[in-house]
Amino acid sequence: MMFELLHTNDGARAGKLHLAHSIVPTPVFMPVGTQACVKGLDATDLGEILQAKLILANTYHTYLRPGAAIMKEFGGVHNFSGFNASFLSDSGGFQAFSLGANVKKTDSGVWFSSHIDGSKHLFTPESVLDMQYALNSDIMMVLDDLIALPATQERLALSVETTTKWAKRSIAYHKEQKDLGKASTNHLFGIVQGGVSEQFRTQSALELRELDFDGYALGGLAVGESAEEMYATIAHTTPLLPESKPRYLMGVGTPENLIEAIHRGVDMFDCVMPCRNARNGTLFTHFGKLNIKNSCYKNDPAPIDPACACYTCTRYSRAYLHHLNKAQELTYHRLATLHNLSYYLELMRAAREAIMHDKWLEFRAEFYAKRQA
Structure with missing residues (x-):
């Protein structure tokens, strides 16, 4: 079992994530280790002083440097960084979103220009998983279509459609790797999109739920909407997700945000x-x-x-x-x-x-x- 839900109290949940490198009590906040490190800290600070069990590594940044080849040579980000507990890696989708004019989304994936040297690269649902396999992440995120808010109904519909399409490709590719005897300890999360629209959040959650991911994230929040809209969206979406799977609110936020999201049934956070x-x-x-x-x-x-x-x-x-x-x-x-x-x-x-x-x-x-x- 990857996730063990131990207790609920007035909507808030307490559980455990059973991962290859650590057992993680939830609710959990993940320090962000963008470049395979948390700025200003080393593995001893994280593991011994803070006793962190799960931190986040960034696929976009580690893809550009040091790159997949070096990560494979070291056997993954754990050996490379010296942090021996668990890693969650994002897909790089948020970084692509934040590059603005240097990004072009197509049906196959996301073209972007490196912020380091301007070189052109393509992220596909499959290629971002290959990078995360190189990281040997305990938890991996699918490539999704993140958009800023407010957004038109047409753009929200396209975001949900693309996110589901890419999610299907991701889970199919992940299954292929497992059938080859690989990726046995790399768990895959889907990402629910849909802005602050109950209609599109419902559609996205139900479509992804059918794909039976190891866990589910709420993406596309804290990108321009009010706190009240964000809380309403969380409250609407979490009951649509499997009770037995972990729920991750991506990139949020203040201590108040965390308390309110826990109150609405969220288990995992990073910011x-x-x-x-x-x-x-x-x-x-x-x-x-x-x-x-x-x-x-x-x-x-x-x-x-x-x-x-x-x-x-x-x-x-x-x-x-x-x-x-x-x-x-x-x-x-x-x-x-x-x-x-x-x-x-x-x-x-x-x-x-x-x-x-x-x-x-x-x-x-x-x-x-x-x-x-």
Whole structure:
């Protein structure tokens, strides 16, 4: 069994992902390791200090460099990076989406120009899986047709049609590899599209459900819609997906986003926000965000978050972090990133504990009460 649903409480779910390289308790937040690393951290930081069980690697970036050949030579991204727990790899579809004018979508796949040297490349449903096999990802994502919001009905319809078409090709190709005795530990997730339209989300979810993926992701959110529209779309879509399969909300977001998505039945998350915000001076705490650049922290002996027991908070003061940031010391990036990721990972652990003990609603209310205080 890949996913074990252990308990539900008022819509929130607690479970376990059984993967080749680790057992992952859910809900889970995945630190984003775009270039086969989380910016500013190494495998020891991730595995021993943060005790992360699952991180995300980016197919687009690792395809361009170091490339599939080197990944195969090292036996996959685990050996290459030194992080021995599990990896989820995206398909590269979001990066293709974000390249804008340098992208051309066709029936066969996505043509794009490398942001490194301008060279032309084609991602197909099959080729992105080949790259993910080279990574030896524990969880792989299919190529999908992601669009910005708002979008016309015609473009939403085309996105769902293309996503389903590519999903069928992906799962057929994945089955071929398994029939050849390969890909036995590489699990494949489908991605539900459809914007904020209940009609198109229903169509996409039901079409993908028929293909029997190992798990299902909600894609195409946090791309221009309001938070209320996103939450309504999540609430509409999750009941359409198999209860026995993991549900992954891609690229979202703030601590509030995570709490609300858990409340609506989501199990897995990733986002660059905790790492990017840390580098830019914004630190997350139980009581809201803190901008370490502010001069009020120049002489502050307190930790970033008095309620946090992370590596950074138990060793260093706000004054020291403020100094490192002002001095543009690289050490700041590591310590700030360790704190923000620790906050996110601990939020997931505490949420899971509350769900398992039927205290989810109390936990959710306390989460907001601390912020209001």
